Amino acid sequence: MFNQTNNLDRGLELLKNLPQAAPNEDFEKKLFLRLEQKGPLLDDKESIKWIKWSIAALITLAVTNAFVLSQQTIKVEEIDFLVVDTLDEGYYYGQELLAIDKP
Amino acid sequence: MIDLDFRHLVQKHKANVYNTCLRFVHKREDAEDLSQEVFVAAYRHWNQFRQEASARTWLYRIAVNKSLAYLRSRDTLKRNGEMIEMDGMQIVNYEHPGILLENQQEADILMSHIRQLPEQQQTAFILQKLEGLSYEEVGNIMGKSVSSIESLLHRAKKQLQKTLNSYYVQSNK
Numbered sequence: 110m111f112n113q114t115n116n117l118d119r120g121l122e123l124l125k126n127l128p129q130a131a132p133n134e135d136f137e138k139k140l141f142l143r144l145e146q147k148g149p150l151l152d153d154k155e156s157i158k159w160i161k162w163s164i165a166a167l168i169t170l171a172v173t174n175a176f177v178l179s180q181q182t183i184k185v186e187e188i189d190f191l192v193v194d195t196l197d198e199g200y201y202y203g204q205e206l207l208a209i210d211k212p
Numbered sequence: 213m214i215d216l217d218f219r220h221l222v223q224k225h226k227a228n229v230y231n232t233c234l235r236f237v238h239k240r241e242d243a244e245d246l247s248q249e250v251f252v253a254a255y256r257h258w259n260q261f262r263q264e265a266s267a268r269t270w271l272y273r274i275a276v277n278k279s280l281a282y283l284r285s286r287d288t289l290k291r292n293g294e295m296i297e298m299d300g301m302q303i304v305n306y307e308h309p310g311i312l313l314e315n316q317q318e319a320d321i322l323m324s325h326i327r328q329l330p331e332q333q334q335t336a337f338i339l340q341k342l343e344g345l346s347y348e349e350v351g352n353i354m355g356k357s358v359s360s361i362e363s364l365l366h367r368a369k370k371q372l373q374k375t376l377n378s379y380y381v382q383s384n385k
Contacts, residue, residue: 117322120318120319120321120322121322121342123315123318124322124323124342127308130227130230130310132226136226136230136247136248137223137226140222140248140251
């Protein structure tokens, strides 16, 4: 049975003295190919992040537009109503004028 | 076209980056993927870096951040089959090519206990005790003072002594 210090020191000694591990031989080739062909901005995770943000922005824009348009429709309806009123009044006023002019 | 300076940077530091990632994530394939991510991030910020002093510190910082982010996101270790249960503890399989077969279990046990440490203690411990960086360099990588690093290492060591002892007593090894 080792004491507390020995357990740790023994393990540390083992791990510290390990030779440096090396990545695969084609590490650089793979990396440079990736950087040259796709470019760093087309990194998969990064692309997904950008796509998510773009979709969120589009949805926000669509909702905002829908809200603004709904408000505008009410206004247009109001304007239409006023125009109709005005035309009606004009029509009756015109009728009255014609009636006066009639012999 | 990739900058010649950047190619030199990769050549010079790829082993350090790979080893650091391997100490955090334990699997060679994951360490290789993370190392690629580190250099992709470095390439993306290459222009900003030129103003900084030490490429080594900068790359270590990216490697640590990427590794910790990976560990945080990997919440299903058991499901991936990476960990096995041994004497009531999750044991990682440390895939370092330099470990002799007879030492594998001991290495796995220590790495598993290091993995259980709080993030900052874990980072300081790996960088200083396993990578052999100076206190000052670890401080620069982690954005902390030398005294903070000393304190983190002291607490990490105490914690490891305690948990390792308890583990060996429990498993009667």
